[in-house]
Amino acid sequence: MSAVCLNARSISKAYESGLIFKRRRSILEDVSLELKSGETFGLVGDSGSGKSTLGRIIAGLERPTGGDVLFHGKSIYEMNGAEFSKFRRSVQTLFQDPEGSLNPRKSIERSMHDVLRLIGLPMRDWRRRTSEMLQMVGLTEEILCRRPDQLSGGQNQRAALGRVLLLEPEVIVLDEPTSALDISVQAQMLHMLKDLQRDLSTGYLLISHDMDVVKFMADRAGCLEQGRVIPLDGKSIALCSEIR
Amino acid sequence: MSLLEARHLFVEFWTPAGRVKAVDDVSFEIGKDETLALVGETGCGKSVVAGAIMGLFSENAHFKGEVIYNGKNILELCEREMSMIRGSEISMIFQNPSLALNPVYTIGDQVSELLRTRCGRKKRQALKISENLLQHMGFSDTGTVAGMYPFQLSGGMNQRAMIAASMALSPKILIADEPTKGLDGSLVRDVVREMECAREISGSSILLITHDLSLAREISDRIAIMYSGEILEIGGTDEFFKSPSHPYSKALLNSLPERGFQPIPGQSPSMIHSPQGCKFHPRCSRSMEDCSSGRPAMARHGKRMVRCRLFA
Numbered sequence: 276m277s278a279v280c281l282n283a284r285s286i287s288k289a290y291e292s293g294l295i296f297k298r299r300r301s302i303l304e305d306v307s308l309e310l311k312s313g314e315t316f317g318l319v320g321d322s323g324s325g326k327s328t329l330g331r332i333i334a335g336l337e338r339p340t341g342g343d344v345l346f347h348g349k350s351i352y353e354m355n356g357a358e359f360s361k362f363r364r365s366v367q368t369l370f371q372d373p374e375g376s377l378n379p380r381k382s383i384e385r386s387m388h389d390v391l392r393l394i395g396l397p398m399r400d401w402r403r404r405t406s407e408m409l410q411m412v413g414l415t416e417e418i419l420c421r422r423p424d425q426l427s428g429g430q431n432q433r434a435a436l437g438r439v440l441l442l443e444p445e446v447i448v449l450d451e452p453t454s455a456l457d458i459s460v461q462a463q464m465l466h467m468l469k470d471l472q473r474d475l476s477t478g479y480l481l482i483s484h485d486m487d488v489v490k491f492m493a494d495r496a497g498c499l500e501q502g503r504v505i506p507l508d509g510k511s512i513a514l515c516s517e518i519r
Numbered sequence: 520m521s522l523l524e525a526r527h528l529f530v531e532f533w534t535p536a537g538r539v540k541a542v543d544d545v546s547f548e549i550g551k552d553e554t555l556a557l558v559g560e561t562g563c564g565k566s567v568v569a570g571a572i573m574g575l576f577s578e579n580a581h582f583k584g585e586v587i588y589n590g591k592n593i594l595e596l597c598e599r600e601m602s603m604i605r606g607s608e609i610s611m612i613f614q615n616p617s618l619a620l621n622p623v624y625t626i627g628d629q630v631s632e633l634l635r636t637r638c639g640r641k642k643r644q645a646l647k648i649s650e651n652l653l654q655h656m657g658f659s660d661t662g663t664v665a666g667m668y669p670f671q672l673s674g675g676m677n678q679r680a681m682i683a684a685s686m687a688l689s690p691k692i693l694i695a696d697e698p699t700k701g702l703d704g705s706l707v708r709d710v711v712r713e714m715e716c717a718r719e720i721s722g723s724s725i726l727l728i729t730h731d732l733s734l735a736r737e738i739s740d741r742i743a744i745m746y747s748g749e750i751l752e753i754g755g756t757d758e759f760f761k762s763p764s765h766p767y768s769k770a771l772l773n774s775l776p777e778r779g780f781q782p783i784p785g786q787s788p789s790m791i792h793s794p795q796g797c798k799f800h801p802r803c804s805r806s807m808e809d810c811s812s813g814r815p816a817m818a819r820h821g822k823r824m825v826r827c828r829l830f831a
Binding site: 430 | 560561706730731770771774775777781782783
């Protein structure tokens with residue numbers, strides 16, 4: 276049995292608004308979730324239920340109001356700078372809007388090279404590594420000189436995934452990765468994510484409101500409802516998918 | 520009898536990178552009380568067809584062909600004549616309601632605008648009618664909603680307000696350009712319900728532009744499948760979903776969740792350097808030698824028209 280690599284414990288998150296009269300809106304209350312190495316956990320829920328907020332907290336992009344996130348048993352809030360930086364590299368996020376995930380002023384090549392510079396890969400290896408990655412995500416070198424606005428949604432999402440994979444993450448938080456894509460491009464993307472998981476053993480936290488996508492991708496699934504993750508078995512997913 | 524007919528419509532955009540053939544010999548007709556769905560992948564030219572019908576072209580656009588409405592080719596009308604048709608005869612719902620609505624005017628002002636400018640109604644009277652329209656679109660507290668600004672409403676509510684605005688003068692044709700894009704499942708159902716309601720009230724015909732096959736199946740009578748600027752298949756929606764004819768239509772249906780997300784190999788072609796012959800042949804599982812030589816013409820296959828050598 277695979278070991279648990281990410282563990283979110285009793286996470287709560289509330290936002291405050293108003294300058295004088297403070298209003299507090301609770302998004303998550305006592306939410307717990309664990310993700311095993313190399314598995315896909317599907318997180319479903321209605322719009323505004325806090326799925327994306329939980330994903331951002333798990334990826335270390337946002338701090339919860341209460342609770343803890345453990346990466347291989349260690350709290351990410353107790354990590355020192357080097358450890359946290361390693362954690363951030365190991366847990367990456369692929370966002371819903373493919374065009375917004377990449378810097379609009381940079382070519383795809385420059386966006387990829389920024390990552391390679393950050394991980395300290397010698398410059399002479401940049402071209403080889405970029406080519407390998409493009410091949411992995413099904414893109415050609417032709418797109419390297421283009422900016423995100425010169426590519427299709429599917430090409431941008433593949434480029435964003437390639438950029439994430441350059442960091443060799445253990446876990447990718449997939450936040451509605453195909454909801455902005457056409458049905459045919461969505462099918463290509465889902466198959467590619469499955470193939471990559473088989474080859475690289477990357478764990479996925481798949482956030483989606485589409486039960487069909489979760490049914491196709493996930494090993495386990497849960498529904499975020501009123502601040503709690505309710506486990507869904509295969510039958511429940513199939514039933515929800517049919518109802519939809 | 521057809522209400523609107525597009526005949527051999529071509530639209531090109533002249534860009535520094537080359538000529539983008541966005542619409543390449545597109546012909547179709549919309550009958551009275553009919554909903555025609557124009558379905559295709561993003562960037563295949565669907566919205567350009569809608570823009571052409573409304574006479575909305577960018578400066579670098581070059582077009583030829585005919586769009587016949589009421590016996591006239593509306594592509595030949597001057598801007599003044601065309602603006603009288605927009606809104607009152609042919610109306611459009613745009614794909615991003617939050618951007619399409621003016622952020623500094625209230626919903627009531629925007630829904631009632633056409634009633635004031637075209638029908639000469641007084642502001643108070645126009646607002647009263649627009650509140651009625653909002654009520655038909657499923658809003659309960661219409662007085663409050665009419666006084667709100669687009670940023671105070673959700674995406675789905677804005678979309679419904681835009682449907683109300685586009686139905687204000689009971690147009691004969693409603694063009695809905697991706698009306699449910701970016702909306703959650705429950706909101707999609709709301710918008711579909713309101714569009715059907717609007718159709719029943721005013722008896723408009725609808726040109727539904729979408730990449731969502733389920734939506735097209737739910738509300739359209741006929742369906743046209745578009746790929747890289749051209750229509751590959753057009754026919755009745757029910758027959759299409761039962762047995763699609765064109766290999767692209769079949770591949771598109773196979774990528775649906777209920778058929779296991781089977782991907783179509785390869786990528787959509789460039790509209791500047793399109794493949795020779797049939798544009799789909801590099802990705803087609805039934806491609807033959809002839810497919811790369813000449814462009815296939817539309818051929819009748821039962822009750823539908825198909826652009827493929829297999830049916831020539």
